[in-house]
Amino acid sequence: MKRLGDTWGTTGVAMFVFLKGLDHVLGKEGSEAALPAAWRLYERLQRTFTAAEDIARLRQFEHLPAGSLGREFWEYCQRHGFPLPGQPGAIPFDAVRHDVIHLMAGYGPDREGELLLVAFCCGFFGKRRPHSTGRQVVGPGRLMYTLRLPGDEVPATVRHMRRIARELGRREGATVSEARVERAYERGRAMTVDLLNGWDYLLVAHRPLEELRRRYGILPE
Template identity: 35%
Template sequence: MTFLIPTHEQAHAGLRAMKTVLTAAGPLAPIRREALGAIQSHLLRTAVDLDALGPITPEELAAAIDDPALRTQLISGMVTLTLVRDTVADEEQAAIERFAAGLAVEPVTLAQLRKFQTERLMALRVDVIRRSLAGPGIKQLYEDQGFLGVVKNFGSFAGLWENSAVAERYRALENYPEGSLGKELWRFYRANDFKFPGEKHGAPEALLAHDLSHILGGYAADFQSEGLVLAFQAGYKRQDAFSVLVFLLLNGQHGLRLTAFAAPARGFYNDRPGAIDDVVRAFARGSRVKLDFTDHWDFWPVMERQVEELRREYGIEPA
């Protein structure tokens, strides 16, 4: 998404606004304090004393931040921060609404929060999925392979048939050079007992950017690592990046099942000190990547190249 770095004055005003939202219904929760500290450390590069921050009005915030893109990013950040905790108070949503009105922006994440708060969960699922990772991936699959390609991919995922030509191409990655992207992807699938695309119950090729982000980012496949790779992807995604973070938090903090690909959990981050810091760190790391791997990236031409070489080329920092 190319995270916009505010000036020191803008960052200070934004932090005041975020604290105003997060304390609208009571004291600042520890997990949200951790998130604000992580944002300062990994994104803003500031060290403001959160306890010394006073509230700010929408008018004051609008005077401090006039860039529409930065305003939209800030409101989306507010929505994401409210979801870091496993409950969202009506007073917190109301505070975000006032700030959004004062800044004259209407990010999609705010509409998603409204759906969540009013329990319009089916509409929420559809919107988050179509904007985060699965939706764009399926759209690109349709553009590349047409309707029949979509049917073949999801028929394989459902276990109805095997697409042998696709499956064999991925199985052949075993013979790629050691250390190459293709060989490491093959190892990743084998180590985690995942089915290859094209095999029965194998992931659709439309989602390969996610699996390859595991490899390029050096992330494992346990629940916590899945959250980190999603945050990493949100960082490098150029459109609807915050919808990926909304997906992550609805799935991991609020127990909302969004897709068949991600088992939900409630309050996963509550009792894991440092876990939210790791999520923000992964997002920040992704924001400095040079390429959006979800946007029509043709990975086959680089499958034989070394992972370390590709990390340097794409600007992927050491984990």
């Protein structure tokens, strides 16, 4: 159990994506009827491995000043119907950062927004690790899927971003333009902070969102 707790950030996301994939195939009621034990297990593990202090800190976002990162994120979750950890159906705490970066970048949680976020993150991530391997799990709610990055590398060029746009359009019917993908990548490259490593959104949740965007060099779209 301790080993599972140590890896819950990764294991929990994988389990959540799998169950949401069933939502897409069967519909939420169908997936819950087909695998009720799996949903119950997921919720039980969430309660077990999510620290009470982390849940409490996220709940405080609602009460932060208007315009702050925390308050804007709380409103973002309300608009899109995203429960926070500690509530049924929530993503694992370690995955909250993904949606915080959506807010920082200004991209929505739809297929096109997910693709733009991948390009945006590859911009700042690739500056430090242009040849890192891995996959990016993207997709809102019932549109979860796994996108293999070209050559299993984190792309470090606009050319790779264009290939992703074409591939996503072919596979998923996404309509995002290659120009927007290129712009998202450029916005990430211009940043002064790696939002995936060494950045703690909880420590700056009280700061104005627009101030943080200026401080981190996040350019307008």
